[in-house]
Each structure stands twice: as structure tokens, then as C-alpha cells.
Amino acid sequence: MxxxxxxxxxxxxxxxxxxxxxxxxxxxxxxxxxxxxxxxxxxxxxxxxxxxxxxxxxxxxxxxxxxxxxxxxxxxxxxxxxxxxxxxxxxxxxxxxxxxxxxxxxxxxxxxxxxxxxxxxxxxxxxxxxxxxxxxxxxxxxxxxxxxxxxxxxxxxxxxxxxxxxxxxxxxxxxxxxxxxxxxxxxxxxxxxxxxxxxxxxxxxxxxxxxxxxxxxxxxxxxxxxxxxxxxxxxxxxxxxxxxxxxxxxxxxxxxxxxxxxxxxxxxxxxxxxxxxxxxxxxxxxxxxxxxxxxxxxxxxxxxxxxxxxxxxxxxLPAKATGPKLPEVYGRALVERARTDERIVALDADLVLDTGLIPFSEALPDRFFECGIAEQDMVSMAGGLASRGLLPFAHSFSCFLHARPNEQMYNNASERRKVVYVGSLAGLIPAAPGHSHQAVRDISALGAIPGLVLLEPANSAETEAAVAFCAETDTSVYLRLVSTPVSEEAESLGAQPLATGRGRVVRQGGRTVAIGSGPIVLTQLLRAADLLAAEGVDLTVVALPWLNRVDTAWLSETAAEADELFVVENHYTHGGQADLIARSLLELGADHVPSFAGIGLTEVPLCGTEAEVLDAHGLSAHTLAHRIRAGLRPSRDS
The missing domain is CATH 3.40.50.970 (Thiamin diphosphate (ThDP)-binding fold, Pyr/PP domains)
Known part of the structure; x- marks a missing residue:
């Protein structure tokens, strides 16, 4: 405009x-x-x-x-x-x-x-x-x-x-x-x-x-x-x-x-x-x-x-992106779940608009608690609610939720209290607010907390499935939600039943395999696959929404079908999903181990438009295509 x-x-x-x-x-x-x-x-x-x-x-x-x-x-x-x-x-x-x-x-x-x-x-x-x-x-x-x-x-x-x-x-x-x-x-x-x-x-x-x-x-x-x-x-x-x-x-x-x-x-x-x-x-x-x-x-x-x-x-003037926003999809799904599950309560840290909780606050006001700009207080309150058999969902931006109350989250885990932590605005994008709001170290910060599963859905259908998983599983969950509108490519992937640690092929290709999670990474990988196809490289794209869990049988099957395996993440390269998969691959002790590379952020994230920043950090479709093409084994005809 x-x-x-x-x-x-x-x-x-x-x-x-x-x-x-x-x-x-x-x-x-x-x-x-x-x-x-x-x-x-x-x-x-x-x-x-x-x-x-x-x-x-x-x-x-x-x-x-x-x-x-x-x-x-x-x-x-x-x-x-x-x-x-x-x-x-x-x-x-x-x-x-x-x-x-x-x-x-x-x-x-x-x-x-x-x-x-x-x-x-x-x-x-x-x-x-x-x-x-x-x-x-x-x-x-x-x-x-x-x-x-x-x-x-x-x-x-x-x-x-x-x-x-x-x-x-x-x-x-x-x-x-x-x-x-x-x-x-x-x-x-x-x-x-x-x-x-x-x-x-x-x-x-x-x-x-x-x-x-x-x-x-x-x-x-x-x-x-x-x-x-x-x-x-x-x-x-x-x-x-x-x-x-x-x-x-x-x-x-x-x-x-x-x-x-x-x-x-x-x-x-x-x-x-x-x-x-x-x-x-x-x-x-x-x-x-x-x-x-x-x-x-x-x-x-x-x-x-x-x-x-x-x-x-x-x-x-910058055009506004279209497509569903996962916090809004999540908020509606949580209300529907809470109508039939009276254990569910929601806590917010001054971000009710951005975490999708307005429908919950209106539909179930007695079970909604606004805690203000006090994340540590909110998370410990959630632990107290859980001690009486309730199921608290605690919300903030990912950048604030994983960091300031990290000790309180660990304390809840030590008490074996089940809490669902929901972090919106996850990852590199949107990049306009700058690094204080870009949550790109949350996987490493939370991944080792005992009994806490980290889950990042790719689209609306998978977000709805994730809400059901959060309510039904015995473990605590950190639900990582990208806040920018979901692309048509990611939305069209739909969902399959969630099985902890197992991924699914969303684009069948050859023996060059790329694993990713969430709408940002999967969108760029699918677009990179189209670019690579024009060069004769048939990329298989796998969605793995589990950020700190991997099923060894599934990984063994996936690795057996790969000559090169890339893990791309909306996160720092240290302590993320790639580290987990690389260690798991070595521990498998399989006869065939594909060449491996993790791709993610290596520096404090930059501020700018989505296209500028994805490109600058090597996570845009064309930079990913270049990285993957350069990582192919030279002895193999792609």
C-alpha cells in the first residue's frame, strides 16, 4: 500500500x-x-x-x-x-x-x-x-x-x-x-x-x-x-x-x-x-x-x-501477511478442551492478546488468572495449582517464559507437578522487535528439565493435536508456538497422530534428508526442495515436532534411508534438536550412518524484516538450498 x-x-x-x-x-x-x-x-x-x-x-x-x-x-x-x-x-x-x-x-x-x-x-x-x-x-x-x-x-x-x-x-x-x-x-x-x-x-x-x-x-x-x-x-x-x-x-x-x-x-x-x-x-x-x-x-x-x-x-507500507496464527488456533482449541476438562486453568503474564487467551478469559473467567509482568510468580503459582490436581497452562512470550522463570520450572519438575508452558513468539521470526524478543535459546535452556517434553507444531491441525496431547500426557510440556501467519505450504501439511519422538515425511524425495520443525523451518525447507529439484537434487523433508525427544526405532529407519542428513532449526546450533539427533545417531551404533550437519543460528539474532533476517542467518530457502547442495557427498551423483 x-x-x-x-x-x-x-x-x-x-x-x-x-x-x-x-x-x-x-x-x-x-x-x-x-x-x-x-x-x-x-x-x-x-x-x-x-x-x-x-x-x-x-x-x-x-x-x-x-x-x-x-x-x-x-x-x-x-x-x-x-x-x-x-x-x-x-x-x-x-x-x-x-x-x-x-x-x-x-x-x-x-x-x-x-x-x-x-x-x-x-x-x-x-x-x-x-x-x-x-x-x-x-x-x-x-x-x-x-x-x-x-x-x-x-x-x-x-x-x-x-x-x-x-x-x-x-x-x-x-x-x-x-x-x-x-x-x-x-x-x-x-x-x-x-x-x-x-x-x-x-x-x-x-x-x-x-x-x-x-x-x-x-x-x-x-x-x-x-x-x-x-x-x-x-x-x-x-x-x-x-x-x-x-x-x-x-x-x-x-x-x-x-x-x-x-x-x-x-x-x-x-x-x-x-x-x-x-x-x-x-x-x-x-x-x-x-x-x-x-x-x-x-x-x-x-x-x-x-x-x-x-x-x-x-x-x-509493509504488507500484512495472511494465514492462520497458531496462538489464535491454540486459544480456541484450549477453550474447547477446557469446557470438558474442568482441571484446566490458564495463567498469563500480561500478554493475553498475543498468547491467544482472550477467548479463554471471556468463556471461563473464573479459571483465568492474569499474573502481570511477573513470570517467576506465574510459574510458581502454576506449581501451586498443580499441587491440588489442577492442570495449569502458563503463558508468555517464549523469550520471557523459558528464561526468567527457568529455576521455577525446574522446581516444579522436582515436585513432579504437571504444568503446560506455552511460549508464543518463538524463534527468529518476527525479527522486527529485535533480539530481546527472539527466542532462539529456549530448547537448550529447557531441554534438560526432567519430565518436560518440548513440542513445536507446524500448522493449525498439528496445534490442535498438540493441545490434546498436552492435556492427555502424563508429562509436563513446553509448547513452542511461532506467532507469524502460517504459510500455505505449512498449513497444507495437515497433521498425523502425535507419537512422542517420531516424525513424518512431508515431502518424499531421495536419500538427501532434511529434518525440521515448526512452520518457519518447514516452509523454507519445502521451498529449498523446489530450488534443489531444479539442480537435480531430490530432497526428502521430514517434520519432527519433538524438540528434545527422538524415538530410536524411528530414527534408525530414517537414517537407513539417508546418505546425508541435515537438521535445520529455528534456534542456536548449540543445545538444540540437531545435537539431540546427532548424539542419538552415534548411540544407535548402526552400520550405516549418514553424513550429518546441523544448521541454525550461530550469532545473536539480527533485527529486520522476515526476508532480510532469514537470509542473513542462512535460514531462507535459497541459502538452505546452497548449504544442502554444498554438503552433499562428492562421491555420489545427486
Whole structure:
């Protein structure tokens, strides 16, 4: 789809900075101008976190323009975001100040451009995000390092209010007071919405001021969307709270800056904030752009300056992929299963929309538990539910579910409690959010937990079969779900009855065999097979949905029919499915062992479009075809 998009070049920001003498007006104009460019970059990318970027824009502008000492020098003051969703807004501000190249504005979530979440590979980005709640601890480490090397820097950390549900934040507070970290200022972007809905409706934070004060922190509060209020509050922090770590609870509006995106404009009774992630509709973009331009023009006019002169160009907006999404298929199947199995309960970690649980929450509200951004708490709660004979299904993104509560999952296993863990957004794709959201080490992290079976379905039919397996098996299960739409090739494969450790041939070919699981890998392998066929290589493609189990009899039969065996996985090469199969092959002690190669990720995953990133990591159809062709035995006529 083509549409006209507009952005502000660097000289427009120079006019604002040089032409508006009033500091508060200048900061407000800069923030709204940065919002214009944030909106542009998210529209061009087709995704990004708009609401969080807009709520934090005034705070970011004031800190960078007026508060921080030499923020772009090696020993200057430090600002970074712990919540991370506001990265597009921070990028826009840094570009406006010349701290990042201007052409990067057009490369949000593109290979070699600006990652979807903060990444230290970029200048002036001081910390990556991962699971939320790490920022205060990282800031403490920076301050300790500064003290050791004799540097004098102040450190400002932005957290989200939903982020404060993560326990690491509270672990960090006492140590900062104990070490008299007056260098540290935490700013809570208190926009009162986490991901898609209200913090108070998920896991209410209660009296934040009293909680921070109880740890000994200096606590201040202000309107975080007002430059004047931020100024007064930070002056108070400087004068009256020196020598102590301080928190500024900045009351903001998610989507602040224009009524189109402001959470205060949500219709009465609406539970979901529509602009947390993703690009807005064209009509919403146009309305917001007009409103933001009018706001900046008003401030420019007040100081006798000409209106903004945006640059415009026709842009091709990213097309939305079609096809079924496995979390949605899973969610419907779980509801149907739960109607007849009263043991089933569902737990969610603030991702009800993305994990397919809205139907469950509506159909069976008494058996649905929203745990908020607290994965460790959720998994241990699941263990408690299982102790009374219930069957808990615990949900989050795979990147968060396998990592932060890993110890809790192991503890559940040690108690022999059956829990089903459901990880959406699994694997390399979508790559636009960046490596913090790409779960490519979950198989290695979970594969050794006793009594835990790892299962990745390839399509809708296999997902429905997987739900039945999860309910009926005696073991715990980690159900790994790719979230992007399933291709026609993968969907057409249907399903066969699931037998633990056994795969099935989905494309019969010759004695060159490739094993894979899930819709991403199988789609690319089927396409690679077509490319290889044109070169005279007849590839057999095998789907093996079991990631940490393999049936030795089945493997023996499969290996006997292969001269070359490749295992392709949507995961790091270490500790994944290929390692399991290679070891099992050696332990078979068969007379005939095919040549073997595992293909997967070897580096931290890149951010970009699906095609860019699959190609860069050697997992696209044409790169797989090349790898397989190069791995054939030279002595054999393919």
C-alpha cells in the first residue's frame, strides 16, 4: 500500500533549538517534533511501540536538552530506558540532536538500521533490554564502576509502571540506599497502562510513593508531560535529595501529545489500548500528524518563527501477511478442551492478546488468572495449582517464559507437578522487535528439565493435536508456538497422530534428508526442495515436532534411508534438536550412518524484516538450498 508520509529534517530541529528562547516551550516543541518523526518511522516500519514512545517524549526531551551534563561525551551523564518499548521515540530525539545519523530515521526495524528495542551496538545506547526490570540494577553497576575509576556521572533510568511488577526492581532498591547512590535518579513513566490494558486491572501497584520511601529512597512526583513540572521537580531533587537515590514518579498519558493516540481519549469501558504496538491506520496517522504539526507551529508562532516545513515522500507500507496464527488456533482449541476438562486453568503474564487467551478469559473467567509482568510468580503459582490436581497452562512470550522463570520450572519438575508452558513468539521470526524478543535459546535452556517434553507444531491441525496431547500426557510440556501467519505450504501439511519422538515425511524425495520443525523451518525447507529439484537434487523433508525427544526405532529407519542428513532449526546450533539427533545417531551404533550437519543460528539474532533476517542467518530457502547442495557427498551423483 502506498501513502504519503512526512518527517522533519534536522534543520527544523535546529530552528526550534536556536529560535525558541523559553526553555519550557523549547522542550515542548522539541518533544512534539520528535513525536512527528517517531510516528513517521513507525509507519514506515509497519511496527513499533508508539504509545510508550509518546508518553516518555517530554521526559526524554527535558533530560537531553536541559538536565544532563554532556550526555554525548564519554564521561557525560547517562540516560537509558529500562522499559525499552520507547526506543523509537529515543531514536527520534537522538537523531534530532545529531547523536545518530539522520538516515537511520528511515530504517527502524530494518537490517543494519535501528533495532526494535534498545541495543548497545548503537551510539549513546547504554543498555539493552530483555525481560523487564533490569535497568535499576544495571545503573547501580555503572555507578560502582564510575566510583572505582574516578568518573563523576549522574545516571537517569526510565522504567515503566507495568515494569515495576517484575521483582528485580525491588531487589535493586535497598542496595542503592545502602551505598548512598545519590548519582542515581529513576523516573517512572507512570502512564498507567501496561502493554494493552490498565495496570490497576492487572496487578495494582498500590501506593508507589510509600513503597519507594520504605526502602529509603527520596520520592518526588510530577506531571511527566510538562516541561515546567519536570524542571521544578528535578531542581527539588538536586537541592533537597542530594546523597540519596531518588525516584521521580512522572504521571504521564500513554500516547501523550495528541488526542488520536492519548489513552485519555479511549472510549468509555474500553479495556484495550490500541496503540501499544504496531503501526496505526492511515487515517489515524494523518490525524495525529496534523495535530502534532499544529502544536509545534503554535509554539513557533508564539516566538515569531515560521511554521514547520516537513519533508514528504511516497512510501510503500509493509504488507500484512495472511494465514492462520497458531496462538489464535491454540486459544480456541484450549477453550474447547477446557469446557470438558474442568482441571484446566490458564495463567498469563500480561500478554493475553498475543498468547491467544482472550477467548479463554471471556468463556471461563473464573479459571483465568492474569499474573502481570511477573513470570517467576506465574510459574510458581502454576506449581501451586498443580499441587491440588489442577492442570495449569502458563503463558508468555517464549523469550520471557523459558528464561526468567527457568529455576521455577525446574522446581516444579522436582515436585513432579504437571504444568503446560506455552511460549508464543518463538524463534527468529518476527525479527522486527529485535533480539530481546527472539527466542532462539529456549530448547537448550529447557531441554534438560526432567519430565518436560518440548513440542513445536507446524500448522493449525498439528496445534490442535498438540493441545490434546498436552492435556492427555502424563508429562509436563513446553509448547513452542511461532506467532507469524502460517504459510500455505505449512498449513497444507495437515497433521498425523502425535507419537512422542517420531516424525513424518512431508515431502518424499531421495536419500538427501532434511529434518525440521515448526512452520518457519518447514516452509523454507519445502521451498529449498523446489530450488534443489531444479539442480537435480531430490530432497526428502521430514517434520519432527519433538524438540528434545527422538524415538530410536524411528530414527534408525530414517537414517537407513539417508546418505546425508541435515537438521535445520529455528534456534542456536548449540543445545538444540540437531545435537539431540546427532548424539542419538552415534548411540544407535548402526552400520550405516549418514553424513550429518546441523544448521541454525550461530550469532545473536539480527533485527529486520522476515526476508532480510532469514537470509542473513542462512535460514531462507535459497541459502538452505546452497548449504544442502554444498554438503552433499562428492562421491555420489545427486
Amino acid at each position: 502506498n501513502t504519503t508520509l512526512a518527517w522533519l529534517p534536522a534543520d527544523e530541529f535546529t530552528r526550534i533549538l536556536n529560535g525558541i528562547p523559553d526553555r519550557h516551550d523549547r522542550s515542548k516543541a522539541f518533544a512534539d517534533a520528535a513525536r512527528i518523526n517517531t510516528l513517521y518511522s513507525i509507519m514506515r516500519a509497519g511496527s513499533g511501540h508508539l504509545g510508550s514512545s509518546f508518553s516518555a517524549a517530554d521526559t526524554v526531551a527535558w533530560l537531553l536538552l536541559e538536565e544532563m551534563r554532556s550526555p554525548f561525551e564519554p564521561d557525560g551523564d547517562v540516560y537509558f530506558s529500562s522499559k525499552g518499548h520507547d526506543a523509537p521515540g529515543l531514536y527520534a530525539a537522538l537523531i534530532a540532536l545529531g547523536a545518530l545519523p539522520e538516515d537511520k530515521l528511515h530504517q527502524l526495524r530494518r537490517l543494519g538500521g535501528l533495532p526494535g528495542h534498545p541495543d548497545v551496538s548503537l551510539p549513546h545506547m547504554h543498555a539493552n533490554t530483555g525481560s523487564l526490570g533490569m535497568g535499576i540494577s544495571k545503573a547501580k553497576g555503572m555507578i560502582l564502576a564510575d566510583r572505582l575509576i574516578g568518573a563523576d556521572r549522574r545516571v537517569y533510568v526510565l522504567t515503566g509502571d507495568g515494569e515495576l511488577q517484575e521483582g528485580q526492581n525491588w531487589e535493586a532498591l535497598a542496595g542503592a540506599v545502602h551505598r548512598d547512590m545519590g548519582e542515581l535518579t529513576v523516573i517512572v513513566d507512570h502512564n498507567k497502562i501496561q502493554s494493552d490494558t490498565w495496570v490497576a486491572d492487572v496487578s495494582d501497584l498500590g501506593d508507589l510513593q510509600a513503597k519507594f520511601a520504605a526502602f529509603g529512597w527520596a520520592v518526588l512526583r510530577c506531571d511527566g508531560n510538562s516541561a515546567k513540572d519536570l524542571d521544578a521537580t528535578l531542581r527539588l531533587r538536586e537541592k533537597e535529595c542530594a546523597g540519596r537515590p531518588a525516584v521521580v514518579i512522572a504521571d504521564t498519558v500513554k500516547g501523550a501529545g495528541c488526542t488520536t493516540f492519548a489513552a485519555t481519549s479511549m472510549p468509555e469501558g474500553e479495556w484495550r489500548y490500541r496503540f501499544h504496538s504496531g503501526a496505526p491506520a492511515v487515517e489515524d496517522y494523518l490525524a495525529a500528524h496534523r495535530e502534532l504539526v499544529a502544536s509545534v507551529d503554535g509554539l513557533l508562532g508564539r516566538h515569531g518563527l515560521a511554521p514547520l516545513a516537513p519533508t514528504t515522500a511516497e512510501a510503500v
